[in-house]
Amino acid sequence: MAKVILQLGDLTCPSCMTKIRKAVENQDGVSDVKVLFNAGKVKANIDQAKVTGNDLSSVITDLGYEVKKVKTKELA
């Protein structure tokens, strides 16, 4: 298990949040997805055997949002 934190560009429409959350949740091996609207961050727990932080980054990019930074942290 690892925790991924993605820093996006500024989010302006609340409906983007739902869109991003659902898209990320639909990936295999992803749980506890949180989209922080005001901070422009996406946080999720991932199973590294199934998915990587960069995979999530490209999912979000595909939706049309800029991903500025991807951080993956091993969970004990």
Place this chain on the structure above:
Amino acid sequence: MTKLNIWISKNQNKMTASIAVLIALSLISDYLLHFETIATVFMIVASIIGAIPVALHAFGALQNKVISIELLVTIAVVGAFIIGEYEESAIVTFLFLFGSYLEQKTLEKTRSSVKSLTKMAPTTAELVNEDGTTETVDVDDLDEGDHVLVKPGGQIPVDGKIIDGIGYMNEASITGESTPVQKSNGDKVFAGSIADNGTITIETTSVGEDTTFGKIIELVEEAQDSQSPAARFIDKFATYYTPAVLIIGILVWIFTQNFPLAITVLVLGCPGALVIGAPVSNVAGIGNGAKNGILMKGGNAVNTFSHVDTLVLDKTGTLTTGKMSVTDIDNFGKDKNEDLALLSAVENTSDHPLGQAIVRHINDLGITDTPKLPELDTVKGQGLVGQNDDFKILVGNERLMKANDVKISDTQRKAINKRMNDGDSVVLMAVDQELRLVVGVNDQLRSDAREGLQALKDAGLRRVVMLTGDNKVAAQRVAQRLPIDEVHAELLPEDKVEFVKKFQEQGSTVAFVGDGINDSPSLATADIGIGMGTGTDVAIETSDIILVKSSFDALAHAYTLSKKTVANTKENIIIAVGTVALLLLGLVVGIIHMGSGMFVHEISILVVIFNAMRLIGNKSSKLDSNQVVSPAN
């Protein structure tokens, strides 16, 4: 498709600008040059450019089964386009896009308080390699156990322990205490604090989001997104409202056969200001708090705190600083300074808080002599005893004096009783069976406790209750100097919880203020738990509101801020609902059209954002003298 999406979202502002130019050109050609065909072409191009980003957003939301405002606008614009109202369609898309641009810019402002906090987070560190060389690395690349070097003026990049060097740390961002603290080998340091001077090497214990500073940022970021009950209601409402507008539009079309009227209804019904109004107040209010060292865990906490009528306080460490200090000294010997020097020397050998307070006090008096002392023995529960060929010295409580048959005269007895009546702990010193010093030591009241509590009462708080584990005399001593309505003393932590529950049963909304260490059960039970004191992990977890600065001024500010934020939310909802109502009325009367309706809408969105921005500038309310004239008792 993806690339187009990103290109559009990056260039949306340029597109908006080009639409503005096109509309202007069109109006010029039409009214000044009378080239109507060219004017129409300009409007058509403007409409198409403008409709694309709006339609894309609408489509994206629709994929997630969300009927968005963009969908209403898209249908309206396409509708206007089909019936040949190119001017309307161009102006509506322009206003909508320009409105979102302004919305984005102003939203940035409401988020600025937290952004500035995030910017204070360390990004790089000087990693010390095993061979002693250093390199600059990203903090994210550091691991537990890594050694990092911090130079004078540098920022501490991680939470950790000093393993080499000594320096003064400014920890204002963590503890609110702006006086630098000296730290050396073995002391804990916090990420985000500044090494005012001294070069130190730190062994890393936690990095990034796991540091205390990281947790504070995370808490505020999540708080801004956690909605108030009003916002949640509006959100739910909007998910039904927006489709309802769409249906009403269709019904209007079917029954009146008036297509232009139907698409106008779609534009006028947009819930723009409504959707943004409540959350934006929250973001601004919580941001203001964060800037002033008040961390509020979300809209719920803000809302509940604004309804609090009973404030329950712990005494030690909350109303008082938790630091012992000397209140008074009575001297019965011949040379006071000599006696004090002796007392200081004796107390210097102990690490008892009373003793340390006495040493500090005597040092502050400028007495620094260190007389020779006999070997000292500790008598448990009584004090210290020392004897050599020259003299015998006793430092401790009355029991120690009794046990050693020291006589206490009537005047001395009076001095002791006076200290005890004040609730002080009393330390006595006798030399050769003669009582020389009576020293009162007490926990100091926070300097702004009285003004702060009075300000809270002025802001609408009904009852202030003090609960303490301390004895009744000490409790009374503190309470009589403050606007406190009820005092309960000699309580265990579980008794305090019972009191909180009792007040809740009486129908009160209760806030509990404590230091988060032994008060966790009460903090968790109260409607609002307020952690005061250091930014400890426990306080961060169990409290709803955390005061980084342990001050009552901050507490009073938090209370008024929560009330203002809730009022602001209500104002915004009224503005938003009022706008829609007025627009529909205008439509019925016949003075509102699609373009002007959109214009009024965008104005209302800006009005609610500007209204919320008033909360950002709302500085910590300094108390003035006439606010503190009349304490309640």
